[in-house]
Amino acid sequence: SSNIRLAVIPGDGIGTEVVAEGLKVLNAAGVKSETTEYDLGARRYHASGETLPDEVLDELRGYDAILLGAVGDPSVPPGVLERELLLRLRFELDHYVNLRPVKLFPGVATPLGQAGPEDIDMVVVREGTEGPYAGAGGVMRRGTPHEIATQESLNTAYGVERVVRYAFEKALARPRRKLTLVHKTNVLTYAGDLWARTVDRLSLEFPEVETDYCHVDAASMFFVSQPQRFDVIVTDNLFGDILTDIGAAVAGGIGLAASGNVNPARTAPSMFEPVHGSAPDIAGQGKADPTATILSVAMLLDHLGHTGTAARVEQAVADDLVERQSAWTARSTREIGDDIAARVAG
């Protein structure tokens, strides 16, 4: 079969280190790929002031998929790389599904004393292109006692329907067939009403899927106290950001949380990235766990139709995680990558 044409954006901090291990595992899996690396992030910003030049964005559109490490650095003002690089990629490439599995693998320690793998196995379908992330808002009389700052959540029937439909399809394909909408309909009444009506309407097309609703505050609590409650969750961009970090915490930590910024219509390449950030405090020390990136590579393979290979990578990670619990010494980023790559190859 044909090569995967892959654009790689290692980004900042530990991004470079974890991406190297992701690519190592991809190669070990025997899928032919051709990778092109893009230098985007803090280094380029400081060198040239550029975050995401239009020509680069256009070039990126030509790939089959993108693998991203992490962006963000304390030397860059807050929001610049996030908004102009990461969010711009998600928006321009129409990644309207931000897909984030929350799954406790056997052998992995969770801070929840009583929970096991049978209790934590869900998928969060986070909207990726609108809501409070739209960037709408403004400031007036900045720095004075009369300053006001606004921030606007923009929600469209078009944007909500497509992500809710995707979530129903996802739920239908899983054994439990349960979809929970998470929002805050009792306070954010305009946006909440649009989300709730959309779920109600589409539920008629998916009679096999059981639907449920949970306010975001209660859902955040249930992630800790009753994670069994959830199968597939659909939610807006900001609530999904928060919920998936709680999810990462209960499912063994941010070192294991994978994600895909998916364009299900395939009008542009999807982008896969670990949920964690660039962690500048441990960058360059070989301390970062590449597992989240390796699991993101599995999601990438799955998205491109290499379902069997994706399952093989996930199984290799699962086996490695079981061994990890009885290991005597901590392995470096590279050693973890080597070990998982060896399992995938062998």
Add this chain to the structure above:
Amino acid sequence: SSNIRLAVIPGDGIGTEVVAEGLKVLNAAGVKSETTEYDLGARRYHASGETLPDEVLDELRGYDAILLGAVGDPSVPPGVLERELLLRLRFELDHYVNLRPVKLFPGVATPLGQAGPEDIDMVVVREGTEGPYAGAGGVMRRGTPHEIATQESLNTAYGVERVVRYAFEKALARPRRKLTLVHKTNVLTYAGDLWARTVDRLSLEFPEVETDYCHVDAASMFFVSQPQRFDVIVTDNLFGDILTDIGAAVAGGIGLAASGNVNPARTAPSMFEPVHGSAPDIAGQGKADPTATILSVAMLLDHLGHTGTAARVEQAVADDLVERQSAWTARSTREIGDDIAARVAG
């Protein structure tokens, strides 16, 4: 000393049951009070269409404090009682501090396997009158494929400064003297910038207080994985709503989480309420835990200057919680109230 003039709003569902126990403990504490009950909530809404008549609101302004049970019922459209009654009270009475301790009492079971009381002891200072709760927003072309729904977060220098100042004072009065701002400055850049600048500026007035910043997604994770990180948190209305429910989950459940809607300028009465909702599924069955309401009564006493009595009520709760872990049978709402009242009296 003079009577406490107290307005009581039992509200919906379990509100009536838990408020009765709160008042029982207040009486047992020997503080003279004169209570007037207000019938507000789902029953009144169905009977007369009224949520919070202006005359009632004006009357409420005359009290020393308000004790509220819970509002909300599935028979009322989402948002009506929340926005027109609960949030209207918070806004009109200028409850700009929503004070929510997150504290694990000795003997209380937490879902976190490794955490003890020394790990979970913080106070969340949630803004109570603006942000995404302002109710600003709208909808256009409702019910059509071209619908758009917006929801606007309104933040003012006036509103942010006063709550941040309160949080600094709170932090200064606690042994650790640490204040963490929680926001999402890298995405919500306009509002985040106002919050961050305000904390930076006021930190010059409070050199003894160590300040820190955490994105809301990371903070939500740390509530589970490293709650020791936090002493006092200051955050906006929506982030505070979410964080305090995670806080309730890790500190032994929603049955124990107390809160105060505080007007520190004392231009109107403050209002104390359990963090939990009306729980219609268990209403009228004597199953609700009144502890959160009783701890809210302790916060009320503290706010009105009855500091010693407040501490006595909190100690009675703490003692009751220690005994609870070795109890053979579950007590009813009333029995828990009786037992705590007896400890307070005796």
